Amino acid sequence: MKTKMLMASAAILGAMTANERMAGRYLRDGTGHPDPKTAEQLAADVKKMFQESLDKVKEIADEALGKAKSGENLSTSLKEKADEALMKMNTLQEQVSEMEQRLARGTGDGKDGEKSIGEQFTEDQKVKEFLGQKMPRGRVDLAVKATITSATTNAAGSVGAALQATRLPGVVELPQRRMTVRDLLTPGRMDQNALEYVQEKLFNNNAGMVAEGAAKPQSDIQLELKSTTAKVIAHHFKASRQIMEDLAQLRSLIDNRGFYGLAFKEESQLLNGDGTGQNLLGIIPQATAFAAPITLTSPTSIDLMRLAMLQAALAEFPATGHVLNPIDWTWIETLKDAGGNYIIGDPQGSTAPRLWNLPVVTTQSMQVDKFLTGAFQLGAQLFDRWDARVELATENEDDFIKNLVTLLFEERLALAVYRPQAFIYGDFGRVV
Template sequence: MEIKGIDFLQFLDVTKMSEEDKKSWEAVSESFKKASVEFFKGNIDMDKLKEEIARSIKASDDFKKPNLDEFVKGEEYKKKMEEVEKTLLDMKGEMETASKGGNKEKSLEEQLREGLKDCIKIKDGVEKVNLRKACEESPARRKKITLSISQKAGTIISGGVAPHTGIYLDPKLSVDPRQQTVIRRFANIASIGDRMVYITEYVPGAGNAEWVPEGGLKPAMDAALTETNVSLGKVALTAKFSEETLTDLPQLVAEVRAEIISRIGIKEEDGILNGTGAGGEIVGVLPSVPGFVLTDLTVPTPNMYDAIVASYTQIVSTSKMNYRPNLVLMNPIDVATMRLTKDSQGRYLLPFKYGDELIDDLRTESSTAVNQGEFFMGDFNFLNIRDRTDLEITWGWENDDFTKNLVTCLGEKRLLVYIKKQYITAFLYDSFENVITAITA
């Protein structure tokens, strides 16, 4: 397994730096990349890695300037170094696990039990959790546990601005997959170590493959390559529980699943589709997805099912079978409408096949992130979700929680989503009304 160093600049907000300051940090980053490789290989420990960063800073006259000197001595830089340490330790742990043959998926209960093991006692055959003790013994009186989400694809941890290189690891631990968003079960998912992803998009032009005689001129295709970046967003939620409610481990698991994981999942899915990019939200994919434009298909008295088949046909025909839609997301009311549709004699039409499939290998799933009367279909292997951090759960006290025997639970995660331009025709987003009108004979 090839090991690449980590770019230290990914932990800093370079957009607010002058070009001169950025160059100063680039020199530090080069030393950090080399040291991080040695850390991953086990040749140095975390303390030595920190020493290398400090040595690089002291060796540069640039950091004697008031603004940089003040920064590296301040609280913000201290917090950055804590983030660096956590990220690298997590990555090294994943690499070590992967080298031993991968991970065994753990349930939400197993992960919480492991994170709270020092505060759990068995009483009358029931696992009792002492969250007060867990908070009191944790830094800043905040108990934090990271819950990893299972992924279909291998984990990609970017080594810097080059998004397609990095350290490839086995899938991480998982929470109960039923609590994940629908889209996550079908999308291309990976983890990243950067605050943003730089992607290279290929926009094909004229020309195509042709049969050529021996010695004949080979056809050429015009194409354009563009580079763009996609930034992270954060989704978070806090909820208050009584200490008594969270005393039993099974009850704690149930509350975290219902009040934190599920609610964050719902908001995440809405952001993946409809995010505006404002107020910390990610930019959703729907604004860039094409609608129905096929003109060669007509149906007498078409219905919603016909609209789905026509949309599927557009994707596979225009791509010459390069894309095979595997998911159509519909509002729950529209799914119910299709299921309850009857013929003139009152018999259910039942277009759904076994496993909620409308067409072979095309799953139908409900999502409130899709407006009633609309649907989103595509080959979701080309929809990319990149997780910067797994779901983090933190327990602690705020205001008068302590005197009221309450515990505040905070859940948060950071992610981004994108579809490359060359694969945008693998998707379709439109209304049933528009498609039905377009295919009516």
């Protein structure tokens, strides 16, 4: 009996595989054309027919199993009924599956994708009835739900403005220049706005050998009173109180930029200030012009800087350093001899820049094709009246009512160039 039951089940299952390949793709009406019903109606009809076919298969299976249990052989007609029922059930099952997929995509007419607004309007039943009138009068409308997109235009469904980009932490700041000139000078403090000092302008030395009882020669010395005043370097930022409290990174950025801005302006003033108005009188406007003490044949840039050192030494102010633009220092480092070997540059070297045993300081505050060689600590001094500082205020009425904060950064300083002969300012002559 067990063998007969297995034979009955195999007959039904074998018919399923054979008949699945015979299933149709769509329901058809009596004319052979697609049924004019809507997709939802077709889906409901197909599901109903599928359930009826499933019940029929169950009925045949129960009959076959009953005969197998009683020891009866399955008739040929019963097998044919099973094959026919299974084929119909498989066909309907495939149709149900495909129609469900198309309904999930928003269309049941064999077309993928969403209908345009124009298609929705022309296919709307109310619109069709209105246009079908002989003399249509009145109005008809269609409510269309917009597709939600990532667009940021002023249109329905545009939600791009609500999408948040991935924000990396911190702020990518602009590069900062390394300040060097202040460190070359002797530091000092001042208690008042004005700074005065007596400078020796002339010394006529007539000292000589004197015989007993003879008159002694007279030497002349000329002194000059020099004065300078402290100048203020300052700038400020505006920020809301909410930002100052909510974003610590912004506070740090403003602090760094605030003090960096002061140092940036200070370095330019120490070198190039012309002394007019509120400008410092810098080192270069007071320096001694380069004049080669000796004549060399085809001197290089390296030779010119050595001659500047000699000029300062002959003025009794031995140089302590050189100041160059980074472009000029690169030019010097890449000079080669006739054999293609670097004269002073070492691509693998890691020592601090030096030339003729003196440190080389590079800054973009120095003009290209120029050089400054001198005794910096002996020849000049920097005086701080106010150290660089920051002040915060909301005293302005407009700032108060707008929750704004003013951040003021400032410093006050003076520069005294005691010995202009200690600084030699020259031109390499490469740039016309």
